[in-house]
Amino acid sequence: xxxxxxxxxxxxxxxxxxxxxxxxxxxxxxxxxxxxxxxxxxxxxxxxxxxxxxxxxxxxxxxxxxxxxxxxxxxxxxxxxxxxxxxxxxxxxxxxxxxxxxxxxxxxxxxxxxxxxxxxxxxxxxxxxxxxxxxxxxxxxxxxxxxxxxxxxxxxxxxxxxxxxxxxxxxxxxxxxxxxxxxxxxxxxxxxxxxxxxxxxxxxxxxxxxxxxxxxxxxxxxxxxxxxxxxxxxxxxxxxxxxxxxxxxxxxxxxxxxxxxxxxxxxxxxxxxxxxxxxxxxxxxxxxxxxxxxxxxxxxxxxxxxxxxxxxxxxxxxxxxxxxxxxxxxxxxxxxxxxxxxxxxxxxxxxxxxxxxxxxxxxxxxxxxxxxxxxxxxxxxxxxxxxxxxx
Amino acid sequence: xxxxxxxxxxxxxxxxxxxxxxxxxxxxxxxxxxxxxxxxxxxxxxxxxxxxxxxxxxxxxxxxxxxxxxxxxxxxxxxxxxxxxxxxxxxxxxxxxxxxxxxxxxxxxxxxxxxxxxxxxxxxxxxxxxxxxxxxxxxxxxxxxxxxxxxxxxxxxxxxxxxxxxxxxxxxxxxxxxxxxxxxxxxxxxxxxxxxxxxxxxxxxxxxxxxxxxxxxxxxxxxxxxxxxxxxxxxxxxxxxxxxxxxxxxxxxxxxxxxxxxxxxxxxxxxxxxxxxxxxxxxxxxxxxxxxxxxxxxxxxxxxxxxxxxx
Numbered sequence: 218x219x220x221x222x223x224x225x226x227x228x229x230x231x232x233x234x235x236x237x238x239x240x241x242x243x244x245x246x247x248x249x250x251x252x253x254x255x256x257x258x259x260x261x262x263x264x265x266x267x268x269x270x271x272x273x274x275x276x277x278x279x280x281x282x283x284x285x286x287x288x289x290x291x292x293x294x295x296x297x298x299x300x301x302x303x304x305x306x307x308x309x310x311x312x313x314x315x316x317x318x319x320x321x322x323x324x325x326x327x328x329x330x331x332x333x334x335x336x337x338x339x340x341x342x343x344x345x346x347x348x349x350x351x352x353x354x355x356x357x358x359x360x361x362x363x364x365x366x367x368x369x370x371x372x373x374x375x376x377x378x379x380x381x382x383x384x385x386x387x388x389x390x391x392x393x394x395x396x397x398x399x400x401x402x403x404x405x406x407x408x409x410x411x412x413x414x415x416x417x418x419x420x421x422x423x424x425x426x427x428x429x430x431x432x433x434x435x436x437x438x439x440x441x442x443x444x445x446x447x448x449x450x451x452x453x454x455x456x457x458x459x460x461x462x463x464x465x466x467x468x469x470x471x472x473x474x475x476x477x478x479x480x481x482x483x484x485x486x487x488x489x490x491x492x493x494x495x496x497x498x499x500x501x502x503x504x505x506x507x508x509x510x511x512x513x514x515x516x517x518x519x520x521x522x523x524x525x526x527x528x529x530x531x532x533x534x535x536x537x538x539x540x541x542x543x544x545x546x547x548x549x550x551x552x553x554x555x556x557x558x559x560x561x562x563x564x565x566x567x568x569x570x571x572x573x574x575x576x577x578x579x580x581x582x583x584x585x586x587x588x589x590x591x592x593x594x595x596x597x598x599x600x601x602x603x604x605x606x607x608x
Numbered sequence: 609x610x611x612x613x614x615x616x617x618x619x620x621x622x623x624x625x626x627x628x629x630x631x632x633x634x635x636x637x638x639x640x641x642x643x644x645x646x647x648x649x650x651x652x653x654x655x656x657x658x659x660x661x662x663x664x665x666x667x668x669x670x671x672x673x674x675x676x677x678x679x680x681x682x683x684x685x686x687x688x689x690x691x692x693x694x695x696x697x698x699x700x701x702x703x704x705x706x707x708x709x710x711x712x713x714x715x716x717x718x719x720x721x722x723x724x725x726x727x728x729x730x731x732x733x734x735x736x737x738x739x740x741x742x743x744x745x746x747x748x749x750x751x752x753x754x755x756x757x758x759x760x761x762x763x764x765x766x767x768x769x770x771x772x773x774x775x776x777x778x779x780x781x782x783x784x785x786x787x788x789x790x791x792x793x794x795x796x797x798x799x800x801x802x803x804x805x806x807x808x809x810x811x812x813x814x815x816x817x818x819x820x821x822x823x824x825x826x827x828x829x830x831x832x833x834x835x836x837x838x839x840x841x842x843x844x845x846x847x848x849x850x851x852x853x854x855x856x857x858x859x860x861x862x863x864x865x866x867x868x869x870x871x872x873x874x875x876x877x878x879x880x881x882x883x884x885x886x887x888x889x890x891x892x893x894x895x896x897x898x899x900x901x902x903x904x905x906x907x908x909x910x911x912x913x914x915x916x917x918x919x
Contacts, residue, residue, distance in 0.1 A: 233697040237667045238736040250742055252670045347716065394904050401650055402903050404719070405854060409896035412851070420889040533847065537723045544720045577731035583724025584706050591713030 224271035231266035235259055300552055307458055311451040321450045323566045325457055325522065329515055330562045332461035334542040334554035336511030339468055341540065342549035343477065344504035345484030346396070347404040350411025351539050353391070354384040354509040356418060356531035358516025363431045363526050364424070373437035373521045377514055384513020385506045392505035396498055411536055418528040430527025434520045453522055460518060464511050465551055471507070480504050481549075538562075545586050547593025556594050613885040617760040622884040623877070628768045628837070630876020631775035635830035636853035637860070637868035638782070639699075639823030645799045645863040646819050649715060652722035653702055655850015656729040657824045661695040661831025662841045663733060666742060669836075680748070684836070691832050692825040699824025700817055708813070726846075733843040744839040767837050778829060779869060782822075786865065795819060799863070848892065852879075855899040861912020870910060 240259035241252050310316055310324055333355065340348045361383040362376040371379070395406045418425050425431070442452055471477040479500045483490050487497055520526045542561055546553025561582075565575050586594065613619065636658050643651040668690045672683045706725045710718045751765030786792035794815045797805040806812045834849075835841050856875040860867025875895060882894045902909065 230697060230701060233694055234701060237664045237694065238733065241667050241671065242736055243663075243667060243670065243738075243742055245740070250666075250670060250744060252667055341716075347719070395900065398903055398907060401644075401715075401719075402858070402907065405650070405858065406900055406903055408851070409855075409899050413893050413896050416890065416893050534727070537727065541720055541723065544716055548716070573735055574731075577728055577735060580724045580726070580728030580731060584721045584728065587713075587717045587721040587724065588706075588709045591710055591717040 220271055220274035223274055224267050227270040228263050228267035232259075232263050235262045303552075303555060304462065311454060318447055318450060321447070321454055323563055325450070325454050326566065327558050327563045328454065328457040328461050329519060329522075330539065330542060330558040331555050332457065332464050332515045332518075333512060333539045334546065334558050335461065335464045335468060335551065336508050336515065337539050337543050338546075338549065338551070338554055339471070339480075339511070340504050340508035341543050343468075343472065343484065344480040344501060346501055346504060347401070348407045348505075348508070349404045349533075349536055349540065350407035350409070350414075351508070351512055352531045352533070352536040353407075353411040353414040354388060354512030355516040355519070355535065356414055356528075357384045357387050357509075358513030359520040359526045359531070360418065360425060360431075360516075361513065362517035362520040363434045366435050366521075367431060367433065373435065373517070376517050376521070380517035381510040381514040384516065385510040387513075388506045388509025389502060392502050392509075393498075396501040396505065408533065408536070411531075411533060415528050415531050418531070425528075428528060430525060430529070431520075432525045434524050434526065436524065437518075437521050457518055457522075460514060467507075468551065476500070476503060541583050545583070545593055547595040550593065550595045553593055553595035560594075615760060617755055617757050617762045618884070619881075620754070621760065621762045622880045624762070624764055624768060625884075626877035626880030627873060628771050628876070629880055630873035631771050632830045632833055632872075633849070633853045633856045633875050634869040634872025635775060635778070635826045635833075636849060637856040637872045638865055639827050640854050640857040641860070641862055641865060641868040642795075642819050642823050644857070646795060646802075646816060647707070647711070649707070649718045650722070650854065651702075651707075651820075651823070652719060652850075653706070653726040653729060654823065654827060655846035655848075655853070656726050657695060657699055657702065657846070658827040658831045658834075658849055658853075659733065659841070659843065659846030660698050660729065661691055661824070661828030662835045662845065663737060663742075663831075664694050664828070665691040665832035666744060666835045666841065669744070669747070684747070688829065688832050691828045695828030695831070696821040696825045699820040699827075702824075703817055703820040708816075730843055730846065737843065739843065741840055741842045744835060746839060747836045771833050771837060774829065774833070778826065782826070782865070785822075791815075791818060852892075852895055855895055858899060858909055859902050861909025864909070864911045867909055867911035 236259070239262050240256060241254055243250055244253050245251075307324075307328075311321065316324075333351070337348065337351045340346050340351070358380040361380040362371075362373070365371040365376050365379060366373070391407075391410050395403060398406060419428050421427070436449070437453065437456060442448075472481070479490070479495050482493075483495065483497055483500055490500075491497060519530075523530075538561060542554055542557040545561065546555070546557035561579065565579060568575060568578075571578075636654065639654045639657070640651060643649065643654070665687055669683070669687045672686065675683050702725060706721045707718055710721055746767070748766050748770070751763045751768070754762040754764055756762070786795065794805070794810045795818075797808070797810055798812055798815050802812055805815075830849075834845070852875055853872065856871035857868045858871070859874060860869070860871030875898070878898060879891050879895060883891045886894075
């Protein structure tokens with residue numbers, strides 16, 4: 218009885234939520250806006266909420282604690298061999314029987330986001346700086362590459378380091394004034410920077426050709442390795458895979474350097490770090506610059522792969538997706554980034570037909586994963602350094 | 609720079625427009641600042657609540673039969689109340705579904721959940737209402753000519769007067785609720801120390817819920833104003849409006865309600881003067897630059913209290 222009452226309350230709230238939007242919706246009729254009703258859809262939506270809530274109440278009881286999904290203990294040690302196994306799988310992927318054009322395209326997409334996720338992981342996961350405008354560096358890299366190759370005839374391989382350098386310059390220039398700020402403020406300022414870069418790219422028509430974007434960015438030269446279109450895609454896949462693995466390698470090495478340790482120490486306790494003589498600004502700035510470089514390199518790959526870029530590709534939603542990959546994966550976890558990139562970018566690709574509902578489901582998934590696993594899918598924050606007991 | 613910028617009447621007109629726009633930002637900014645004050649998180653989906661409010665206002669207005677005179681005023685009041693109520697339900701649900709389970713989690717988790725909610729709400733509206741821009745003819749026409757000189761006519765429309773009056777009216781009520789009622793006291797207590805407030809018998813969950821509902825209702829008023837006055841909305845308006853309102857809240861000093869209103873007015877004025885005198889394309893860049901400058905030189909905002917870091 219209590220369950221039915223609870224479900225009825227939920228249905229009542231759902232009715233209030235759905236009365237407009239689902240029950241009533243706007244239609245343009247002869248140039249003038251008017252409203253139409255669709256009570257059937259409304260009724261179904263409310264009934265679904267009622268039934269769903271009732272089912273949950275009956276299955277789990279009314280006084281259920283917040284659901285948290287835990288990873289079984291014995292799976293934790295598995296991460297030691299999962300990483301290398303994934304690398305082998307990724308290297309072998311193009312030779313597997315199911316690797317057609319579509320699979321390779323999705324694989325390139327996922328690998329790009331894995332690389333971006335690893336790049337942002339340095340900033341957010343290791344240094345603990347919340348950056349909501351990471352896409353700005355991605356955009357700077359992409360436009361640097363596109364403009365250099367269009368205007369000066371640079372090839373992809375020459376663009377790659379230059380794009381990284383340019384993005385790093387932007388990272389330092391943007392980071393320097395704002396890195397003194399606390400977490401949330403930093404987030405909003407970086408978000409503002411991301412938007413500013415996009416607005417400038419849209420409006421500086423003489424340089425960037427405005428909203429129309431830049432077409433005809435040359436593909437990476439493949440040294441005569443690829444002949445068929447599929448082979449060219451496979452070549453691109455290996456390029457991004459190697460770039461991503463290089464990112465991972467650099468990150469893992471950096472974590473063992475004093476610099477990397479300073480990042481993690483700073484994330485945990487800034488005041489203690491300052492007391493120990495670490496200069497927070499330079500340490501943060503280095504994380505920002507390295508993250509930006511990786512974003513820029515990924516951006517130049519994006520430009521060369523697409524052959525076309527426009528400001529449309531660098532909206533806030535991209536930043537949000539990359540950040541979501543880092544946080545959903547479990548901050549600081551390299552493997553988690555791969556898993557989250559696959560969940561967020563790879564799986565939705567299979568549901569292309571449901572295009573319209575894709576982003577809705579994407580948003581809801583972000584909320585649900587956070588509720589069930591607030592520390593991310595793979596939240597094993599292993600300390601990089603352990604104190605050993607004196608012999 | 610636009611030549612007209614030297615003429616006082618032109619500037620006066622921008623001032624009027626800026627105050628109107630600033631009222632909208634101020635109303636949204638209060639939602640950010642209250643939630644930040646009480647829960648310590650950026651309610652990233654608040655801009656979307658504003659957008660939802662605008663859509664509910666649009667639809668409830670279209671449902672009512674067209675009327676004139678006193679009937680129109682009654683219709684607008686009904687629209688406003690319905691919008692505030694239903695948007696309040698959205699605000700409540702948002703907190704209940706996406707934020708409450710995460711209250712004890714790392715702050716980033718709540719932020720990601722908020723971003724997810726924001727994406728979901730945008731796409732929900734896009735799916736149910738279509739992606740096209742909705743336009744509404746101006747609901748109330750007419751206005752007063754304040755002055756005419758040097759080829760410019762400065763007008764103050766009835767709508768603008770109503771918007772500013774409504775904003776002031778709501779601010780007074782809101783100020784009264786915060787400073788003179790048990791609810792306001794509970795809110796201020798939760799803001800200062802949530803655990804202590806809970807020990808003293810304040811229902812913290814309920815107080816936070818009400819905070820979200822009030823914030824959403826004020827954003828709903830802003831949405832109603834936006835659709836009735838500007839008359840152009842789509843599913844994406846929440847993002848920019850939310851960004852600017854957040855800028856306003858930070859500019860005024862986050863956590864301070866008077867600061868949010870002041871910040872909203874300033875942002876509205878900056879935007880109006882910038883688009884009137886320099887370039888419309890870069891008005892958002894101007895706003896964000898202000899945000900960056902304020903945070904660098906005065907991180908606590910104009911009316912904010914300095915935050916003391918305790919070790």
